[in-house]
Amino acid sequence: MVSTLITVAVIAWCAQLALGGWQISRFNRAFDKLSQQGRVGVGAPAGVLSPGWWLPWRWMNSSG
Numbered sequence: 071m072v073s074t075l076i077t078v079a080v081i082a083w084c085a086q087l088a089l090g091g092w093q094i095s096r097f098n099r100a101f102d103k104l105s106q107q108g109r110v111g112v113g114a115p116a117g118v119l120s121p122g123w124w125l126p127w128r129w130m131n132s133s134g
């Protein structure tokens with residue numbers, strides 16, 4: 071039973087690696103195609119995602 075779970079986990083991990091690599095490859099190709107057409111911006115505007123914005127205790131300890 072344990073060896074079956076380990077085998078399934080290894081297969082899932084390998085599939086995740088393969089599909090992740092495929093996704094990155096497709097993104098890079100699409101990005102190259104867009105960048106040949108002109109300037110391409112990637113990311114959020116400055117100041118939108120500040121360090122620590124995701125910390126859960128920020129909201130738990132806030133008073134407002």
